[in-house]
Amino acid sequence: MDASTRPTSHSGDTVDGKPAAIRAAGLTKRYGEDVLAVDDLDLTVYEGEIFGVLGPNGAGKSTTIDMIMDYVRPSSGSATVLGYDAQAETRAIHERVGILPDGYGLYDRLTGRKHLEYTISLKRADDDVEDVLRRVGLDAAAADRVVGGYSKGMTQRLALGMALVGDPDLLILDEPSSGLDPNGVRLVREIAREHAERGKTVFFSSHILSQVEAVCDRVAILNRGQLVAVDSIAGLRDALDTGSTVTLTLESVPESTTLTEVAGVTDVAVEDRTVRVSVADAAAKVDVIDRIREDGATVLDVSIAESSLEDLFSAYTGDDPARNDASEGER
């Protein structure tokens, strides 16, 4: 029987009228007495969206995925995936999910091609190996070599290809960009977008903010095992009032300005001939420029910076997150 002919969500698991791809309720994982890896997580990921989980290393992202995939059993709470119980109906889930797990390994002595063939047969899929190789950018020569000689980037591409086998309804990618060069990172983004465009769900975790920002419809922020926020990137921005900064370089700063009176301006800072104006809503940006000219200033230059997700993240967690791929993986 072909997995793709079955209905996606077998029990019609819906939240707010929308079918849910992943639903966690009170999901908790405790290791020993004092390690609370995931703490009472309530989370819904809808079908067809690209959902990002963001958090520093050790925030509980991988443990959450481990519980969804039944690698690890929750201490309490429950999770459903595509309407199936994550603990009781793992086969039904694993037939419909493709995963690139955290801390995975491959078989050093097998070729890339054998890996894909093995995955295809265990998933009872009918994928064409060449087709999968092409999608993840591995050439035939590489595919015929044993994986023991692969670079980190090639290994990651192969593992990504294995996750794509069987055209899964839900694609789970745990830190998919680790070990990839910029081309590889772009590839992951394209694969995620293309997957979602066909109505499938993508759930991915990262500690690298720009990657989540670039591709996700909605984002959850995890910190110390707890869910801190879930929203779209825009929604997170609005909620935090960390809009944009308009930086004006003036010929000379007027004696007095009335910038603070402009609706939407939250802060004004003057330094030499540079005026930095923080605005909470987009419309205020143009108003700021108009007002300073009305105040008699000649504007030499204007630059506008959107608040980055780093700022958002710091505001939510009180921590400084990693800005780039300095540390790979997490445990």
Next chain:
Amino acid sequence: MSPSPLWATIARKEFYDAVQSRALWGIVAIIAVMTSLSAAITLLVPGSGSGAEMALGGASQFAGVLVPIMALVAAYLAIAGERESGSLKMLLGLPPSRGEVVFGKFLGRSGVVAVGLSLGFAVSGVVTAALYGDLPIAAFVGTTALTVLLGVSFVGIAIGISALTATRGRAMTLAIAVYLGLTLLWDLVPTAVHLAVTGGMPGGVVPAWYPLVSGLSPTGAYNTLVQRLLLGGGAVEARIGGPTPGYLDPAVFALVLLAWTVIPPLVGYLAFRRADLG
């Protein structure tokens, strides 16, 4: 055509892996050389009694020590190794259940050991026939089959160990301990029991329970069965100085071997089923 079961796909891959890594051919070569040599030694040492049966007995003595090591080495990393490398996460992210993984690995590795032992014995069978001018086919096939059973039981033990442990190191420690305990130290068990029960060392004639205790380990059961096959029941009666009780029936020792084959992987599976894969 219905697709083959997932455990069969896993078993096939395990077998293919062993052929690729030449582990299979290692087993064939070691067994062929060692059993041929031990068959030849019987011929070379004067007064040890010659004949193809004696040669087979010599070969089986050797196999009783060698086969457990080979089977343990062939399978103790089957699951623990994948767990440590992380490839188990890829495998268990696919449809097979943990039970199917354990079963598939047991079958695949058993196949490797069984094929390796059979081919190795086939070579030594040819050597034996050349040296002695004839080969008692029934005794030869029987000894080969029993040796395969011994190998498979140690594969079962190794799979159990591998399912029970999370790292290669711990799997190796446990495998070594099991080997020492079940093949080398087990010989001391009946002696110790004898000492405790009667207050003296066992003599030429021993109580009937003595061969039973000897035969409760997989290697002990194997040795008992091979002796029965090659020498008949008379040797047992001479040893215990009387008629053979029902609990010394060959079927009992066959059951012992079967239990060692089935119970350890089952115990390993029960622990593995609930294990958190970090």
